[in-house]
Amino acid sequence: MNSQGIGRAALVAGVATGVLSALPLLGLVNCLCCAWAIGGGILASYLYVKASPWAVTLGRGLVLGLATGAIAAAVDTAFSIPIHFALAGLGVGAPEEMSGLLRRFPDVPAEYAEQLRALLAGGAGISVLLLLAAGLVKLVVYALACMLGGAVGVAIFEKRPPGAGPVPDARCGSPGAPPPVPPESAGP
């Protein structure tokens, strides 16, 4: 597998997805069916298909999406920590969101809800731990969404049949030169 090409495409798309998802208002786009994450997978596929001399399969699109999602989750988590502390001062952080959610359940005892709110609003160490735990959930969700996006991107952008290699350029290629060996993309 062309891991270098996958790494480059996944890095570019993963960083873009992570940054966009971590930003306070732009991150809400993920509420529309993980749109940034699926879009990140599609972007990674576009970059990879464009650079690959060999036909890219749907399976490789999944692997590409997996790598993109992992990078996006790491970048999102890294950006979320300073953004969380910046927003906490404005009173629009995770404790307020959880309070709003708990208000929908009148049978949750008020003291429990208050304890949870106090925990979320607690010290910096607890906040960072909770953000890292949220990062693990993001790792799973982004990986899945980017895998779907990666496979969809291959379906959209890859027009070559499975196993197809680069088209020989009559102007540049020497007629006697043997064709390059495909990495492993040829179909069975």
Add this chain to the structure above:
Amino acid sequence: MQEIRQHDLARARRLAGVACALLFLAAPAAPYLAAHGQSWAAVLLYAAFAPWCHQLPDRSFAWLGHPWAVCHRCAGIYGGLAAGVLLPRALLGRLLAVRARRAWALGAAVPLLFDSLLPAAGLWHNTAASRCASGALAGIMLGSVLVAGLAQLPAQLRRAGVLRRRSFRGDGS
């Protein structure tokens, strides 16, 4: 579509089918738990889906007096995902043939995009049925590419030397 072994397709279907079914069932599980006094479990489920769905109660199915953990459109997508991984092999092959898959991917996503974006322009008024149906169509497409990609992975990994080459009895290849 690249040739896929029957054995690899069956295994991909099992894996993706179980995962997608669990994802879909988690949405109505939240109101069920809430109605049966398991509020903390319900809160956890609602919180788990909150970053990925707006969860507006008037745009979500309700059960036992509580909204599902996801909106109509996301419920359609998750249900479609579970259905998409179960598409018959022949239909999967036709939809994901190189000449057809682009039209399938874009065509299945267009109703969802129109149903989401046209109301903002005042050109269309979406309903619970249109949100759910357009999500389900996109979900079926996503499920089909997911299961086809998963089924191709073992052959690619075997060629790359990550998986040991094995011959499967009765896999039809």
